[in-house]
Amino acid sequence: MATYIIGYTLIALVVIFVIFVELVSHKVIFTKSPKIQMIFGHPLLRYSIRRFGSAIISILLAITATFFLIRFKVDANGGESFCSTIVSTWDKLKNQPAIRLDLCNKMKANLGLTDNWFKDLFTYFYNILPFPKTICLSYFDVDTNAMSFSDCRNTIMYLGRAFFVAGSNGEYVTDLLFSKMGISFQVGIIGSLIEVGLGYPMGILMARHKDGVFDRIGNAYIISIDAIPGVAYYYIWMILLCTLIGLPSSYVSNPADPMHFVSILPAALTMGFTGMAGIALWVRRYMLDEFNSDYVKFARAKGLSERRILGVHVLRNAIVPLVRSIPAAILGALLGTFFLEKIYGIPGIGILAYQVETASKLDVYVLQGIIIISALISVVSYLLGDIVTAIIDPRISFSDD
Amino acid sequence: MEEKKKILEVKNLCVGFLSHGKKMNVIRNISLDVYKGETFAIVGESGSGKSVFTKTFTGMLDSNGFISDGTIMYHGQDLAKLKTMKDWMGIRGRKIATIFQDPMTSLNPLLTIGYQIEEVLMVHSKPTKEELDAYKALSDKEKAELSANKPSLEELEEKYYKQEIKYLYEGKANFIQKLLAKRSAKRRAKLTKSGKPHGMLRREATVEAIKLLTKVRIPQPAQRVKDYPFQYSGGMRQRVVIAIALACRPEILICDEPTTALDVTVQSQILELIKELQREYKWTTIFITHDLGVVANVADRIAVMYGGQIVEYGTAEDIFYEPAHPYTWALLSSLPQLGTKEEPLVYIKGNPPAFTSEIIGDAFAIRNEYAMKIDYVMDPPMFKISDTHYAKTWLLDKNAPKVKKPAIIENLRERMKAAAKELQREEAVFNE
Numbered sequence: 075m076a077t078y079i080i081g082y083t084l085i086a087l088v089v090i091f092v093i094f095v096e097l098v099s100h101k102v103i104f105t106k107s108p109k110i111q112m113i114f115g116h117p118l119l120r121y122s123i124r125r126f127g128s129a130i131i132s133i134l135l136a137i138t139a140t141f142f143l144i145r146f147k148v149d150a151n152g153g154e155s156f157c158s159t160i161v162s163t164w165d166k167l168k169n170q171p172a173i174r175l176d177l178c179n180k181m182k183a184n185l186g187l188t189d190n191w192f193k194d195l196f197t198y199f200y201n202i203l204p205f206p207k208t209i210c211l212s213y214f215d216v217d218t219n220a221m222s223f224s225d226c227r228n229t230i231m232y233l234g235r236a237f238f239v240a241g242s243n244g245e246y247v248t249d250l251l252f253s254k255m256g257i258s259f260q261v262g263i264i265g266s267l268i269e270v271g272l273g274y275p276m277g278i279l280m281a282r283h284k285d286g287v288f289d290r291i292g293n294a295y296i297i298s299i300d301a302i303p304g305v306a307y308y309y310i311w312m313i314l315l316c317t318l319i320g321l322p323s324s325y326v327s328n329p330a331d332p333m334h335f336v337s338i339l340p341a342a343l344t345m346g347f348t349g350m351a352g353i354a355l356w357v358r359r360y361m362l363d364e365f366n367s368d369y370v371k372f373a374r375a376k377g378l379s380e381r382r383i384l385g386v387h388v389l390r391n392a393i394v395p396l397v398r399s400i401p402a403a404i405l406g407a408l409l410g411t412f413f414l415e416k417i418y419g420i421p422g423i424g425i426l427a428y429q430v431e432t433a434s435k436l437d438v439y440v441l442q443g444i445i446i447i448s449a450l451i452s453v454v455s456y457l458l459g460d461i462v463t464a465i466i467d468p469r470i471s472f473s474d475d
Numbered sequence: 476m477e478e479k480k481k482i483l484e485v486k487n488l489c490v491g492f493l494s495h496g497k498k499m500n501v502i503r504n505i506s507l508d509v510y511k512g513e514t515f516a517i518v519g520e521s522g523s524g525k526s527v528f529t530k531t532f533t534g535m536l537d538s539n540g541f542i543s544d545g546t547i548m549y550h551g552q553d554l555a556k557l558k559t560m561k562d563w564m565g566i567r568g569r570k571i572a573t574i575f576q577d578p579m580t581s582l583n584p585l586l587t588i589g590y591q592i593e594e595v596l597m598v599h600s601k602p603t604k605e606e607l608d609a610y611k612a613l614s615d616k617e618k619a620e621l622s623a624n625k626p627s628l629e630e631l632e633e634k635y636y637k638q639e640i641k642y643l644y645e646g647k648a649n650f651i652q653k654l655l656a657k658r659s660a661k662r663r664a665k666l667t668k669s670g671k672p673h674g675m676l677r678r679e680a681t682v683e684a685i686k687l688l689t690k691v692r693i694p695q696p697a698q699r700v701k702d703y704p705f706q707y708s709g710g711m712r713q714r715v716v717i718a719i720a721l722a723c724r725p726e727i728l729i730c731d732e733p734t735t736a737l738d739v740t741v742q743s744q745i746l747e748l749i750k751e752l753q754r755e756y757k758w759t760t761i762f763i764t765h766d767l768g769v770v771a772n773v774a775d776r777i778a779v780m781y782g783g784q785i786v787e788y789g790t791a792e793d794i795f796y797e798p799a800h801p802y803t804w805a806l807l808s809s810l811p812q813l814g815t816k817e818e819p820l821v822y823i824k825g826n827p828p829a830f831t832s833e834i835i836g837d838a839f840a841i842r843n844e845y846a847m848k849i850d851y852v853m854d855p856p857m858f859k860i861s862d863t864h865y866a867k868t869w870l871l872d873k874n875a876p877k878v879k880k881p882a883i884i885e886n887l888r889e890r891m892k893a894a895a896k897e898l899q900r901e902e903a904v905f906n907e
Contacts, residue, residue, distance in 0.1 A: 377568015
């Protein structure tokens with residue numbers, strides 16, 4: 075019940091807000107109140123709403139495309155290869171094709187896969203569109219020939235269930251993804267913070283003392299990161315951090331254990347130290363560009379100190395092209411990286427995606443869930459990137475005229 | 476002229492640049508004086524070294540440039556000896572300010588106009604360490620005396636409050652704005668009353684910035700102070716740049732081709748503005764330009780530069796009525812204002828000398844139709860024509876043949892004035 079009330083209230087609020095913004099920005103209501111015009115009629119707000127609206131359409135298109143691709147794989151060879159993976163007695167029942175096909179169909183029905191692709195697609199759309207609904211699923215286990223479980227859940231977004239990924243016996247895909255994303259995010263966010271926290275000062279210092287000792291060392295580091303393949307680099311860091319310094323090289327899953335935080339550090343540090351090279355490279359480059367500009371010369375002629383010119387004038391201009399990628403870096407942390415998680419044994423979303431792809435049994439809904447989440451993240455992070463850039467750079471406007 | 480005080484004395488200045496391991500002498504042995512309060516113009520083609528020359532006054536040579544010889548005396552201090560950033564901090568911006576050529580790029584695109592003016596005011600008003608130490612050394616009694624001389628706290632507060640409302644909100648403030656103004660006035664009054672040396676507060680600087688914008692005739696300054704440079708036109712931006720220079724309160728203002736990037740009508744407005752503000756603030760202007768038309772309007776004295784040397788200098792009258800150097804003649808003859816419809820424009824053939832090889836003799840000789848044999852062998856000395864007028868050409872030597880200057884530059888000033896009038900008349904017709 076609570077899901078319904080909260081869900082519909084939220085939807086109503088969003089709809090009212092969007093309509094209000096559109097009316098205000100088209101100067102239908104509150105034409106005489108400059109404050110409301112300024113806040114709700116802000117071009118950036120309207121731009122964000124429209125951009126998000128069009129993003130939803132492109133996400134739905136992406137889902138449709140991947141849905142059909144997956145179904146092609148499921149129904150390839152008349153569905154035989156898929157059936158052989160999900161029905162354990164498929165080979166034994168070689169002589170009774172009718173029975174084994176019946177079993178396979180029952181198994182597929184459990185998963186919500188019928189013969190009608192379009193019907194399935196619309197059911198899937200109904201399930202994932204964010205409004206409150208009750209989803210019931212009964213799972214008939216063909217091996218034991220008994221009802222395995224049957225339950226209902228009130229939910230806003232139903233992404234299906236996971237059956238074949240290791241240790242996920244009928245778990246909701248949303249739950250599975252969120253738990254995995256949580257793990258990846260812990261690593262990713264610490265890693266991105268190290269990346270940004272070290273990369274920016276490094277780039278600034280390198281630009282400040284161009285051709286100095288620090289600049290040379292920094293350049294050497296950047297070039298070496300670029301030159302050595304990523305995986306090799308990760309292993310070098312693992313040897314440094316785990317073997318030489320003695321940080322734990324395997325993941326401690328219990329969050330209450332104090333070693334839990336320590337055990338994600340090597341992965342986060344590896345990510346941070348690697349990623350900071352790229353950031354430093356661009357910060358240095360853009361800052362050097364700005365150093366030669368006329369307004370810096372004029373700022374010098376005004377009698378400002380070099381420190382002030384660097385901090386207030388140069389840095390601000392240099393980061394305009396860079397801030398766009400910051401939301402992507404932070405939200406991208408949710409998706410994890412396969413190599414890092416593989417090397418340090420972190421059961422994050424990178425590993426999950428890998429498992430789904432390589433498992434002999436295709437876990438349809440987990441795969442689609444990952445696709446939806448990554449599409450959503452990239453859309454949102456680009457939108458946020460645009461907004462952040464607009465906040466920093468007053469020259470960017472989103473008005474139609 | 477004698478009673479005028481010298482503000483800047485340049486003696487035998489040489490500037491070199493290192494490029495690809497080679498040394499190039501870009502400024503070759505310049506000596507000249509600039510007097511307090513005058514407008515001094517430096518004229519020359521592109522590449523004659525006029526910008527480089529003035530950059531030495533503020534220590535803003537590019538990193539591969541250096542002063543190889545000579546002195547620049549300014550208030551008993553040799554600017555040619557200053558090396559570090561710290562040495563320059565007291566001079567650059569505070570005493571000698573510069574306005575650059577292109578107003579479109581001189582302002583930081585991401586900061587408001589107001590901030591860019593306030594920044595200068597706040598940074599420059601910061602008390603020096605000595606001032607703070609002197610205040611700290613005062614006894615309590617002296618401190619009390621210091622604040623006793625000031626008006627009462629309430630009076631100051633009232634004054635500051637009124638000022639903020641008047642300038643920041645143009646007299647119409649709402650409840651919150653009044654509250655903000657009251658708070659900042661209180662803070663400011665307390666600081667002033669204590670007598671402690673302090674820098675300008677942010678809102679105080681904003682008020683000052685609005686006053687400066689009014690000075691340079693930006694309409695509705697209280698609103699425009701929050702705008703960004705991209706919302707301003709080129710002429711308006713140059714006004715803002717001038718306002719920033721005003722905020723510096725310099726003794727010497729170097730204008731490095733301040734009107735080159737602007738169109739003709741805006742040019743004259745900006746020149747007029749600079750002249751007017753100079754009268755009010757009594758600074759010395761050093762004008763760098765390649766446009767003699769601009770110079771004719773503003774300059775008291777003119778120096779003509781060629782190939783890193785000053786070839787002729789004198790008062791505006793000297794240069795326009797009695798030009799003595801063939802290069803000056805050539806420059807004046809090629810003024811487009813003097814062109815007539817039937818005849819092609821006069822121009823100086825050839826290019827200015829490159830600095831990559833040593834220049835032997837007179838640098839202008841190869842382009843000079845009056846050149847004599849000696850010009851290719853020996854660099855001419857500065858010949859004195861009158862107390863104010865000097866030129867560097869062998870033609871002034873007593874053994875030289877007498878040559879007549881080109882007819883086109885006779886009665887130059889009258890004709891330029893006539894040309895200017897003609898232009899104004901045409902504009903008036905156009906505007907109608």
